[in-house]
Structures are given as structure tokens and as C-alpha cells.
Amino acid sequence: MDFGFGVEGEAFRSEVREWLQSHLTDGVSRREWERVLGRGGWIGLGWQEGGYGNRTASLVQQVVWAEEYVRAKAPPRSGHIGEKLLAPTLIAHGGEEQKRRFLPPVARGEELWCQGYSEPGAGSDLAGVRTAAVREGPSYRVTGQKIWTSLAHEADWCFVLARTDPDSRRHHGLSFLLVPMDQPGRVEVRPIRQMTGTSEFNEVFFEGAVAEHVVGGEGNGWRVAMSLLGFERGVSTLAQQIGFAEELGRVVRAAVESGAADDPVVRDRLVRQWAELRAMRWNALSTLGDARDAGAPSVAKLLWGGWHKRLGELAMLVRGADAAVGPADWSPSAPYELDVLQHLFLFSRADTIYGGSDEVQRTIIAERVLGLPKEPRG
Numbered sequence: 001m002d003f004g005f006g007v008e009g010e011a012f013r014s015e016v017r018e019w020l021q022s023h024l025t026d027g028v029s030r031r032e033w034e035r036v037l038g039r040g041g042w043i044g045l046g047w048q049e050g051g052y053g054n055r056t057a058s059l060v061q062q063v064v065w066a067e068e069y070v071r072a073k074a075p076p077r078s079g080h081i082g083e084k085l086l087a088p089t090l091i092a093h094g095g096e097e098q099k100r101r102f103l104p105p106v107a108r109g110e111e112l113w114c115q116g117y118s119e120p121g122a123g124s125d126l127a128g129v130r131t132a133a134v135r136e137g138p139s140y141r142v143t144g145q146k147i148w149t150s151l152a153h154e155a156d157w158c159f160v161l162a163r164t165d166p167d168s169r170r171h172h173g174l175s176f177l178l179v180p181m182d183q184p185g186r187v188e189v190r191p192i193r194q195m196t197g198t199s200e201f202n203e204v205f206f207e208g209a210v211a212e213h214v215v216g217g218e219g220n221g222w223r224v225a226m227s228l229l230g231f232e233r234g235v236s237t238l239a240q241q242i243g244f245a246e247e248l249g250r251v252v253r254a255a256v257e258s259g260a261a262d263d264p265v266v267r268d269r270l271v272r273q274w275a276e277l278r279a280m281r282w283n284a285l286s287t288l289g290d291a292r293d294a295g296a297p298s299v300a301k302l303l304w305g306g307w308h309k310r311l312g313e314l315a316m317l318v319r320g321a322d323a324a325v326g327p328a329d330w331s332p333s334a335p336y337e338l339d340v341l342q343h344l345f346l347f348s349r350a351d352t353i354y355g356g357s358d359e360v361q362r363t364i365i366a367e368r369v370l371g372l373p374k375e376p377r378g
Helices: 006-023 030-040 059-071 080-093 096-107 221-231 235-258 264-287 296-324 340-348 358-369
Strands: 113-116 132-136 139-146 157-163 174-180 187-192 201-211 213-215
Touching: 006 030, 006 059, 059 235, 080 096, 080 113, 080 157, 080 213, 080 221, 096 213, 132 157, 139 157, 139 174, 157 201, 157 221, 174 201, 174 221, 235 264, 235 296, 235 340, 264 296, 296 340, 296 358
Parallel strands: 113 157
Antiparallel strands: 132 139, 139 201, 157 174, 174 213, 187 201
């Protein structure tokens, strides 16, 4: 099987590298960087339709852009939720008016989005959503709580999975609503403070927030939400693997510096991590764009979630006792940052849970791909 990118792909790679080198500068805020990307036409390469302010690109070119972006150590994206999740969902399920209202501002890097799925009682079991939306004329009033909401403190909009039929259960009676975040007194964002005093996620509280847009029709939220989760995995998986390779390199260097690499068992684990990463890349390339393979996203999630978690454990092993030591200037009264490998270990503990737990992915593969009997539903 040929995993090369061809002459056209490599020419595009050169164009991407040149653009990134000439536009990456220090001191640019994440929000302004989104606008820089928008002016360059680099937002929305993977959208299935043009005409909304984005340039289009082949699947190969999308992979090249994603990989080179990571290699260039470009800033973390604030607009990826709008570009990679909301936009393709609107293209697949939204009305023309919704597409023309929301897609161009995303393509220009002007409007940022966050995702309102998980709740304190509905994480991997998303069908347990309790956030309610009551129709008032042409709009809805949304009341409830969402949790683990990345970038909610920066976002202009939130797509929210809410229950519009109060008598419904599980995945029935849900709707996919677009909620503006700038509603003082009706939308409140609270950072989730970690033991370090820092915060990476937020809680969002809706108290009668107004939503005027429902995507895919009232009551069809589950179908739309599941479609969105399918868009979450794809080209971005290959870019993610570039970051994984850099993390693996740090762990190898730490093993050499600490002397842990002299242990044959440790060396075997390092080699195994490298080999599994290569296998993940080949798997991702071989299944990319194959809509017939219903289990491919679940297989990919199982592979990288477990791999990344094991890498975090290995990162602590090779550093020995130093892995548990905080910064030299630590003070119990002030927040502090974990170093790169400590963050890798702690954050990767959640990799097999968020975005669909391992148990959920195995169930999908068993029922939808292998055709095994479904589990009894309570």
C-alpha cells in the first residue's frame, strides 16, 4: 500500500511551510492568530462545500496542512471547535440560512465556539442529558449545566445538546441548539480549578438562555450530535500523531538523561511505543476518507487513547523520584504549572474516557461492525 503524498502533496507542503514561517510571530494573541489564519484562507480546508469564505483542499492537502501546523509549533487553536466540529455538522444538517450566517465568520476566524455536551451526570453516557430547552415562539429558553467545556471563556457561541421534550427518555427528545454566550445573567462560565490552582476546563450554567437556532429539526439532536462526533476524528488524528511523536521523543531523552534507558525492560517499552505509533499512522492513512468503515473512528480512538495513557505512565517511570517533584519556587498560596511530562501523565489519564470511553467504543465495534447482539438497555 502506498502511503506517500505524491508530487502535488509535497508541493503543497512547501507552500504551507513557507506561509507558516513568514506569518508565525511572537506576541500574537490566540484570537488574533485565528484572524491571521482566516485571512490566509487556511480555515475550513476540510469542509465539504465551498462558497462560505474558505478555500477547498483535497484530503491529502488537509493532512499535509494539519501535520505541518504541528511541526511548526504554531499556537494552539481557539477556533478548531467551530471549524472541525460545528462547520461540517452545519454543512451536513443545517439549513442554508444557518450555513450563510455561521460558516463565513468561522472561516474568517472571527467567531469562536465551544461544545455543550457533557454534564455532571451525563459524560460518556451522553443520552442522560438533563439540560432542558423550552420553546417560546420561534426561540427556546435553555436551562441547565454543562461541564468540561473547553474554551467556554473565549467562545462567542456554544452548540448545546438539550432536552426539548420533557417527557422523553435517553436519546429521544433531544435537540441541537446554537446558543450565544454573550447573555449576562443567563449564561455563566466558571473555571474548574485544579489542584495546581490553574484551570483548563470550565463549567457553563444556562439560566433561561435564549437560543434561536436548532440544527436538524427539533427532536433530532441525537442524530446530529452523533454525526458531529464522527467529524471529531479523521484528518486531525494524523496531526495528533505528530504531537505524539514529539512527546515520545521527550520521554526517550528523559530516559537517556536519567539512565533508565540502560534497563532492557524500559528500552523494550520505548521501542514498543514507537512501533505502535507507526502502526497507528498506517491505520489512520489506510482508513482516511473511507465512509464505509463504520468502526474506523472507534478503532482509532481505542488505539491512541490507550497508547497515550501508557506513554504518560512511561514518562513517570523513566524519571524516577524526580517525576513527583514540583517546581522549585512552588508556593501553596499561588498556582503553579506542571512540567511537560507531568502534564502528559496526568492529562492522559482521561484519554480513555473523554470523547467516548473505551467501553463505549468497544460496544460500537461489537454492535455496528461485528453484528453482535446489543447489550440489554435498562
